[in-house]
Amino acid sequence: MAVLKLLRAPLKYIQGKRALLNFYEETKDLGSSYLFICSNSGYKNCHAKIEKSFENTDCKLHFEIFKGISSNGEIERMRKIARDEKIQVIVGVGGGSAIDTAKATAYYEKCPVVVVPTVTATDAPCTGLSVIYNDDGTFDKYLFYPRNPEAVIVDSEVIANAPVKFLVAGMGDALGTYFEARACTRTDSPSLENGGISLSAMALCELCYKTLLKSGYQAKLSCEKHLITPALEAIIEANVYLSGVGADNGGLAVSHSVYNGFTALKECESTMHGSLVAFGTIAQLILENAPRDEIKEVMDFCYSVGLPITLKEVGVTDEERVHIAAEKACVPGETIHNLTGDVTADQLYDAILTADLLGQEYFK
Template identity: 80%
Template sequence: MAVLKLLRAPSKYVQGKGALLKFYEETKNLGDSYLFICSNSGYKMCQEKIEKSFEGSNGKLHFEIFGGISSNGEISRMRKIIQDEKINVVVGVGGGSAIDTAKACAYYENLPVAIIPTVCATDAPCTGLSVIYNDDGTFDTYIFYPKNPDAVLVDSEIIAKAPAKFLVAGMGDALGTYFEARACVRTDSPSLENGGISLSAMALCELCYKTLLKCGYQAKKACENNLVTPALESIIEANTYLSGVGADNGGLAVAHSVYNGFTALEECEATMHGSIVAYGTITQLLIENAPKEEIKEVMDFCHSVGLPITLKEMGVTDVKRVMIAAEKACAPGESIHNMAGDVTPDQLYDALLAADLLGQDYL
């Protein structure tokens, strides 16, 4: 039987300058006792606006700063607060780890979850999954949820005040969305939600890529100067909604496997997720033998916003070590196996080095 097509998204997505001042208004249907699981910076940037949004309401608020990693221990600690204080809405405030912790707590306690991202570095806010770590920081598991978040609120003013490197990393993550989904469609591979890929999902993925090309450079400039412009608003939506809902319903291929592979190299520990995904996207295009105009378009984009197009820019100076990453990227169960004709570690290694040569030429 053919795989049934499937499309999932957050129930509500709200974005704009000062959106947090409307937080209570937009989420009051979810409950009246809120736990805000915050990163340090998330608390500093958002607490005042959130409290203001509750003025004159009977909503109860509890702010809790979490330990920095979406670990089993932190999830247990937050669940105890939820039970003790009879919380009925969980909110994640911060980057990917705070968001993943909030999603996990809400799932285990069977409560609605709202998300307030403070950076646009990944597509965590809109997706129906979390990455969970052991208490020592090593990877434990992915949790796939039966639904996506109930509400996602993005205050553009807060994103504009965050360092521009996060916005750029988010563009790198978003860059893979269209090309990975396109590869999955070719091989009839399922999406991250384990369904067939709908026309609507592909349209979101394609719009994500077109928006990056059109607005990426201007958005980076605006963010570097803490300005909220139409281009920045467009990139916030591309990084958060189009990429998140697109990847969830589109599927992954080489670009994200390359990221997983490069996590094995300690020299890449400081390199952001989106930077490696961008390099993986160029690598994927070489494996597909994509038209040279398309490869150039992607490299032009990466270079214009400051995403890596060489191994050196990712921190890799010894090319022999790339084989370690290539082998890990091709492990059983990796999304690279969604490619037509499959990809071996040798083929991936050659493509990763070929991408580096093209990048060196380009520079």
């Protein structure tokens, strides 16, 4: 039997300058006591606007700074606060780890969750899953939820004032969305939500890519000077919503497997997720023998916004080390196997080195 098509998304997505001043108005139907699980910068940059939105209401707000990683112990600590304070709504304020901690806490305590991203480095805010770690920082599991967040609220002012490297990394993560979903449709592979890929999902994925090409470079310039322009608003939406809902319902292929592979290399520990996904996207296009114009379009885009197109830029200087990453990227269960014809570690190694050679031509 064919896999049933499936489309999931947050119940509500709100974005714009000073959107957090509307926080109460957009979430008041969910409950009257809130636990805000915040990163340090999330608390600093958001709590004043959030508190202002609750002026003249009798809601209870509890702000808690979390300890930097979405670990089992930290989730337990937040669950205890939620129970002790009789919390009705959980809110994640910060980057991916704060958001993942909030989603998990809400899931276990059977509360609705609201997400307030303070950077757009990944597409985590809109998705129905979390990455959970052990208390020593090692990976534990992916936690899949029965539904996506009740609301995602993105304040463009907060994003415009965050370091531009996060916006660029988010564009790298978003760059893989269309090409990975396209690969999955060719092989009838299921999406991250384990459903068939709908026309609507593919339309979001394609719009994500077109938006990056149209607005990416200008958005980067605007963000460097903390300016909110239509181009920046477009890229925020591409990084957070189009990429998040697109990847969730479109599936993954080579780009994210390459990221997983390179995490095995110590020299890539500080390379951002989106940077490796972008480089993995170039490798995927080479494996697919994509038209030369398409590969050039993707590489031109990466070069223009500062995403890596060479191994040196992701931190790798020894070609032999790429064998380790390629082996890890091709283990059973990896999404690279959603590609037509499948891929061996040797084939991926050759594609990665070819991507590097093409990238080096930009610097001659």
